[in-house]
Amino acid sequence: MSRIGVMALQGAFEEHIQALGRLGAETVEVRLPRDLEGCEGLVLPGGETTTQRKLAKEYGLWEPIRHLGREGLPMLATCAGLILLARNVEEGEGHAPREASAAETALNLIDIDVVRNAYGRQVFSFEAEMKVPFLESVSLDRAPFRAIFIRAPVIRRTGPGVTVLSEWEGSPVAVKQGNLIGLTFHPELTCDDRFHLYFLN
Numbered sequence: 001m002s003r004i005g006v007m008a009l010q011g012a013f014e015e016h017i018q019a020l021g022r023l024g025a026e027t028v029e030v031r032l033p034r035d036l037e038g039c040e041g042l043v044l045p046g047g048e049t050t051t052q053r054k055l056a057k058e059y060g061l062w063e064p065i066r067h068l069g070r071e072g073l074p075m076l077a078t079c080a081g082l083i084l085l086a087r088n089v090e091e092g093e094g095h096a097p098r099e100a101s102a103a104e105t106a107l108n109l110i111d112i113d114v115v116r117n118a119y120g121r122q123v124f125s126f127e128a129e130m131k132v133p134f135l136e137s138v139s140l141d142r143a144p145f146r147a148i149f150i151r152a153p154v155i156r157r158t159g160p161g162v163t164v165l166s167e168w169e170g171s172p173v174a175v176k177q178g179n180l181i182g183l184t185f186h187p188e189l190t191c192d193d194r195f196h197l198y199f200l201n
């Protein structure tokens, strides 16, 4: 059984814990650096990037997560979590331009540039059926994946080391770079656990 940490500072962490639990993984709520000890993987949930970043720095998790990501700890980052792992973050609609430097804004673990809330204020959330052939490696279910996007970021650029797993309307929405998986949508809000299974594998 794998022991998976779930960053539990803010956002949809409870739903990730439930999804991982359904698949038989042991989960640990991560709030302090010591909670990371013994974890074989880490989930960074969706929520509000600004709040998560502030709390992660206050609780001393920011640099340990960067370190563990570089050391090869497997991570699954969804939506706000993905924004934290990006290289560059551009503020989308409804946000003041940021003042902090790129290094303080994002962890620069996945070589992507993202735009926050890039679908605009009118499109708060939407669902999309995505083709997910790579999930056939972990599941016999061949159905498209019904992805829920909530104030989602758009991935504008992917570096050469980044594999695009799924796209929606011409933009990557699921990416992988080495030990790191990033999704702009919320697999934890559905009962379809294929992405969590892919991560555990």
Ligand code: GLN
Binding pocket: 045, 046, 047, 048, 049, 050, 078, 079, 080, 081, 083, 116, 117, 150, 151, 152, 153
């Ligand atoms: N819009 C949020 C942000 O930019 C992310 C939304 C989400 O995680 N669902 O922080």
